[in-house]
Amino acid sequence: MTTTAMNLEQIQQKIPHRKPMLLVDEVVEQTEKTIHCRKTFQSDEFFLQGHFPNYPLVPGVILCEACLQSGAILLSQFTPQDGSVVPVATRIDGAKFKRMVRPGETVDIEITLIDIVSTAYFMTGKVTVEGKLAARLDFACSVASPG
Numbered sequence: 001m002t003t004t005a006m007n008l009e010q011i012q013q014k015i016p017h018r019k020p021m022l023l024v025d026e027v028v029e030q031t032e033k034t035i036h037c038r039k040t041f042q043s044d045e046f047f048l049q050g051h052f053p054n055y056p057l058v059p060g061v062i063l064c065e066a067c068l069q070s071g072a073i074l075l076s077q078f079t080p081q082d083g084s085v086v087p088v089a090t091r092i093d094g095a096k097f098k099r100m101v102r103p104g105e106t107v108d109i110e111i112t113l114i115d116i117v118s119t120a121y122f123m124t125g126k127v128t129v130e131g132k133l134a135a136r137l138d139f140a141c142s143v144a145s146p147g
Contacts, residue, residue, distance in 0.1 A: 003030045006073075014076040015069060016086050016146075020046050023066040024109070027073060033113045035074040039066055043103040058101040063135040064092060067125030070109045071141055075121050085143040090120065095137040105129050119143055 006027030012018065028036040041048070041058050048056040072087035079085050101107060108128045115122040119142050127135040 003027075006030070011073060013081070015072045016083075017069055017072075021065075022069070023062065024069050024073065028108075030074065032077070035070055035109075035111045037066075037070040037073065037109040037111075038106055039109065040106040041101060041103050045103070048103055056103050058103075058105075060095070060097045060135060063097070063101065063107070063127050064095055064125075064137055064139075066107065066109050067111060067123075067127065067135070067137060068139060068141065070111045071113075071121070071123045071125065071139065074111055074113060074123070075141060075143075078116070078121070079143050084145065086146045087141050088144045089139060090142050091140040093138040095135065097135050099129060099132055099134040101127075101129060101134050107134060114138075 008025065011024055011027060023039055024037045025039050026037065028038060047059055047062055051057060051059050068089050075087055110126045112124050113121060114124060120140055122140050124138050126133065
């Protein structure tokens with residue numbers, strides 16, 4: 001199964017994140033085990049206001065969160081879509097940051113599902129800008145009841 005071109009409205013049907021913390025603009029392509037998403041960072045993003053005032057950079061933790069959200073979209077195929085569960089991060093390992101990301105740049109986010117153990121989903125994520133690696137991490141997510 002391969003799906004393509006998911007817009008913002010369709011993304012919001014898959015995960016509970018909303019602005020200003022929704023960090024995925026579009027899904028380019030998705031298979032059962034992979035997803036390719038994009039995000040363009042605008043100069044007015046709240047986290048850029050103080051990071052850093054004269055040289056704004058997208059924080060590494062925001063790049064990690066973009067991976068986690070992309071992973072949550074991928075995992076939505078395995079979970080009920082009735083709001084009874086929400087995706088939660090349970091682990092991040094080996095995060096590496098190789099290139100700065102600046103306002104106005106578009107990142108490609110590629111996530112691969114490595115393993116599923118009970119309700120834990122193990123994935124690897126890669127963030128690139130114009131084909132150059134910006135960040136890489138391994139992470140795990142689970143699902144929890146929001147109430």
